[in-house]
Amino acid sequence: MIDDEAGAVMLALGTDLIEKALAGDQSALDSLLRPMLKPAYKLAYMMLRDREAAEDAVQNAALKSWSKLSKLRPGSDPRPWFLGFVANECRNMRRSRWRSVLKLGARDDIVAPSPTWVSDLDLQLALARLSHQDRLVVLLHFYLDLPVDEVAIVTRSGASATRSQLYRAVKRLKRQLGGEEAGHG
């Protein structure tokens, strides 16, 4: 979930902050980018299931978004715009050949089972069985709280198509979980 603080910062951001960042104002750049990094990393990790790959995806996305910052429309929210770069990096990394090499998890990736371990595992498997794009829209909407129109910006689709995709993805997810097939409002 995006922190409240991060959300507030994002909403408060205007053209002014972006212009300052472009002009070389270090604190503006920091305020603009830093709050988006942690949620972006969590999204990337859930998409790639690899800590190093997720870190690289976020760093590459940050560098690419910085180089294109001047193209960000004045007054628009940089959060879905930045997450679009992250999503694209995840897609590229998944396609890249070197990512297909089996990687053994680092020791610090191993965490103690939580009390909800079994249900977490079911959900994890169900999410893993979704297509890359389905998983992306589910995480953007349900984890990062992005409204459908912002999910559409990230996935570069229309709002209507995104709503349909989200509906279908949730239906598939629930089917995997063996639960009801209630639609998504």
Next chain:
Amino acid sequence: MVDRELTRDIRRLVEDTVPPAPWLEDRVMVAVTIAAERPVATRQRPPRLGLQAAAVAALVIGALVIGVLVGSRLGANGNQVPATKPTPSRDPAVVSYRALIDGDASAVEFSFLQNSRCQTRETCARSLVQTRTAAQALLRDMSSARAPTSVSPAALRVEAAAEQFIVQLDVAIALIQQPNSDYVAASLAPTIHDLDLSVAVVDCWPAAPIDEEHGITCS
């Protein structure tokens, strides 16, 4: 399961599953800050280089001349290749040729991205040399493999872009090796975009690549 429960469960799953990366924010901000400062650093470089500037400038000019010559030579060759009518890319030769190029180009890009994190003159130089080696491997593999006729003009573009990229790397490596040079600016100077775009021409054929805001996609 209602959506509120799904939201709660997904959030809990993410929080329980994702390993912490407390260093990530600083690491990314350092990389972006360096990239953001690049134009300033480049402007400041000549006064700091002093007497070595002339030698370095000569090297840069020489490399650029070579780059232009290489580019124009290969560009002319590309024009001599007859236009190929696009056909559906089910040709196994095209598929395997793409796999060859994609594998090598991914290695180049991966190595090049590591470069953005280098913190010392030595690591920056080593990183660029590794990238150069990967780019040479791409060229070597391309020269030993026969490009299918349908993508041969695109393959020539990849070779030209790879050669130009190597020229840029050579310039950057030479600058980094100058004792008082701005090695951070030098290491960030080469751009892989043209090479990426040329590889996308092969990947996308018979469609064309589109250089979009979020990256390159096929039309």
